[in-house]
Amino acid sequence: MSRSQSTQRFDLAVVGAGIVGLAAALAAARRGLRVIVIDRDAQANGASVRNFGFITVTGQDRKSMWARACRSREIWRDVAAAAGIPIVHTGLWVTARRPESVHVLEAFMATEMASGCRLLSPTEARRRCPQLVAPEMAVVLESTTELRVESREAIPRLAAWLSGAHGVTFMRETTVRGIDMPSVHTSRGTVQADRVAVCPGDDFNGLYPDRLGAYALTRCKLQMLRLADPGFKLPGALMSDLGLVRYRGYADLEAAEPLKTRLAIEQADHLKHGVHLIVVQGADGSLVVGDSHHYAATPDPFSYEEVDELILDEFRAALGIEPPPTVERWIGTYASAADRPVLIDAPEDSVRLAIVTCGAGASTGFAIGEELVSSLF
Numbered sequence: 001m002s003r004s005q006s007t008q009r010f011d012l013a014v015v016g017a018g019i020v021g022l023a024a025a026l027a028a029a030r031r032g033l034r035v036i037v038i039d040r041d042a043q044a045n046g047a048s049v050r051n052f053g054f055i056t057v058t059g060q061d062r063k064s065m066w067a068r069a070c071r072s073r074e075i076w077r078d079v080a081a082a083a084g085i086p087i088v089h090t091g092l093w094v095t096a097r098r099p100e101s102v103h104v105l106e107a108f109m110a111t112e113m114a115s116g117c118r119l120l121s122p123t124e125a126r127r128r129c130p131q132l133v134a135p136e137m138a139v140v141l142e143s144t145t146e147l148r149v150e151s152r153e154a155i156p157r158l159a160a161w162l163s164g165a166h167g168v169t170f171m172r173e174t175t176v177r178g179i180d181m182p183s184v185h186t187s188r189g190t191v192q193a194d195r196v197a198v199c200p201g202d203d204f205n206g207l208y209p210d211r212l213g214a215y216a217l218t219r220c221k222l223q224m225l226r227l228a229d230p231g232f233k234l235p236g237a238l239m240s241d242l243g244l245v246r247y248r249g250y251a252d253l254e255a256a257e258p259l260k261t262r263l264a265i266e267q268a269d270h271l272k273h274g275v276h277l278i279v280v281q282g283a284d285g286s287l288v289v290g291d292s293h294h295y296a297a298t299p300d301p302f303s304y305e306e307v308d309e310l311i312l313d314e315f316r317a318a319l320g321i322e323p324p325p326t327v328e329r330w331i332g333t334y335a336s337a338a339d340r341p342v343l344i345d346a347p348e349d350s351v352r353l354a355i356v357t358c359g360a361g362a363s364t365g366f367a368i369g370e371e372l373v374s375s376l377f
């Protein structure tokens, strides 16, 4: 710790430099507050750099996440421009192969969440993207709202911009061991702060473990792939029928029940491994493809070929092409809770704890950061 960090008092200390912590830092810095962000890693290494970088509005949980995603998307657009973060592509195509999926999309179109969306016939979809040749494609939901960033580059740039343009102080390779307001005890000394935002991702045993113990949290492990450039440009992020029973904005609609029944018979293995399809494209043309969902307190760190094959099987069915060669594989984990998509708690008057528990932190983090700061100041 530098001498100035030990003597200076901050308005806000943020624990965790993932997207949620950076979002809280941004919201506070925009109010002119003095902010320090403390993270145990030398650079971002958690869910925030392992994800698709897919800032999804369409399909988010209607009750509590859709409005947050709308707000976060606006902030991402502004921040990306200011921080020099490329928006790699925009929009989303949800391709439906089954009549039951078409009904879900039609029901979705009748809701307020369909703002910015329309249905495309297969003819129109193929005119726009002739390389999508899946013979079973029945309809495509097109949304123009989504954004995509390359997270492994975007998160470091966001942190650098917070430091350079907003004067946010970063303490890296530093674990926060305890909070005794106004003292934040770290592995490298004590930081003084009037308020603290704890944004620890899926670390439930470090700070306030008793408090977090009441929330029945677990972790979700996801397998991810990067495929070589297929030689054409996607019209946006792509999803398929399986996404309609996983993303709550569709899955909670009554119209989704017949699709759930049919998929339970036809794609039981995919459902068993929590596989659904998201395909996004990078600036170099490569495709990030996933994912699977396995839940455990400590998920194993291994990637299973059988699961990757299920993901690629859905890729073939939805796009109608052979997947290009796999060039990278990785796993990521995020916090999960069955009964809530986000946890915001106040263990003390001047401390907030925030954990996104549904795997949508890239899409909703900026709104959650604003909420944290509003409730603290």
Ligand SMILES: Cc1cc2nc3c(=O)[nH]c(=O)nc-3n(C[C@H](O)[C@H](O)[C@H](O)COP(=O)(O)OP(=O)(O)OC[C@H]3O[C@@H](n4cnc5c(N)ncnc54)[C@H](O)[C@@H]3O)c2cc1C
Binding pocket: 015, 016, 017, 018, 019, 020, 021, 038, 039, 040, 041, 044, 045, 046, 047, 048, 049, 050, 051, 052, 053, 054, 055, 056, 174, 175, 176, 177, 199, 200, 201, 202, 203, 206, 207, 222, 223, 224, 291, 331, 332, 333, 334, 355, 356, 358, 359, 360, 361, 362, 363, 364
């Ligand atoms: C494979 C994968 C794909 C995903 N795809 C998407 C997607 O496309 N769109 C989307 O919206 N969401 C997606 N998500 C979810 C999203 O990435 C997460 O919800 C989000 O990144 C969580 O951000 P976070 O800041 O809470 O956690 P993290 O990114 O995990 O950051 C938490 C940070 O806190 C630090 N920390 C914890 N405790 C301490 C301590 N005591 N002291 C110091 N530092 C500490 C850690 O070192 C870490 O850097 C995906 C997640 C995964 C894993």
